Amino acid sequence: MTAEELVRSGIDPRGDTCAHPWIFATEMLKQVSRTFALNIQVLPNARLRKPILLAYLFCRMADTVEDSPTLSPAEKKHLLSLFAEIFSADRQNWQERALAFVNELPTSWGKSQDAEEYLCAHCVWALALHFQFSARVQAPIAQCVREMCAGMADFALRQVRQEGQWLSIDSEDDLDRYCYFVAGVVGNMLCDLFFIQSSFITPARHARMKALAVSFGLALQLVNIIKDAAEDSSREVCFIPMDWQRAEGIEHPQALFSSETDLNPRKRIMQRMVRKAWRHLQDARDFTLLIPIFEPRIRLFCQWPMLM
DSSP states (O other): OOHHHHHHHHBOTTSSOBSOHHHHHHHHHHHHOSHHHHHGGGSOIIIIIHHHHHHHHHHHHHHHHHHOSSSOHHHHHHHHHHHHHHTSSOOTTHHHHHHHHHHHSOGGGGGOSSHHHHHHHTHHHHHHHHTTSOHHHHHHHHHHHHHHHHHHHHHHHHHHHTTTSOEEOOSHHHHHHHHIIIIIHHHHHHHHHHHHHOTTOOHHHHHHHHHHHHHHHHHHHHHHHHHHHHHHHHTTEEOSOHHHHHHTTOOSGGGTTOTTSOHHHHHHHHHHHHHHHHHHHHHHHHHHHTSOTTOHHHHHHHHHHHHO
């Protein structure tokens, strides 16, 4: 059964609620993720699996808006701002803010065959589950989504400045900033949720974990960038810092993976990226080792993505 069929089978006659929202959320996770949908199964369900599942879906919604090929940069910024507003401190009127976001989405997303667009259009069902959590559990998820949306909105404006050009990263600082907003904030959120939901993580241990949490997120994001660099190039996108490329005599990102470019400069640039990722992976290892041995499921949840 597709997500749409699943949802339609559970909608009440008014058409504004879903009878099985957790089934919907779980099914949507399977459709918008492969490895994470497997990895999250190891987490203890009531304490962590459910809030982290929803947090992943919310991050995926923000990413869907930011990555949409049909939305203009101005539309992306507007939608990301509306989505972030849903997670504001005022939790009483979240439905109104969610409706404002949904109403601004392209109407085609409501019946889209693209699972991510469909999820955005029906986000209210997942949001209703989020607002059932305690305020303490909601807080790190809300902080993550708001920061992510702000960073992605800034990245959308970059597309305006680079209209008709490749979307590229200027410097290592620029790369770190991008990675923070798409992955570092997730590391912070996970760290805080682990602390809130585990009686074995003391405030002192949480502080030590928090010092490594952003690096944990950056490690996984940098590995993805390295893995997808050639594919990104085919989309005229390059996350390898341009100042690194210029130092090797490469003046345009298109040349990095060109068959006409000498292989040695490319190898040196990518080796530099690998060394950067490896430093963060060492932090990710240390972050995972700080998780108490009495929480083996949380340790596995953090370890499996690094092994993958």
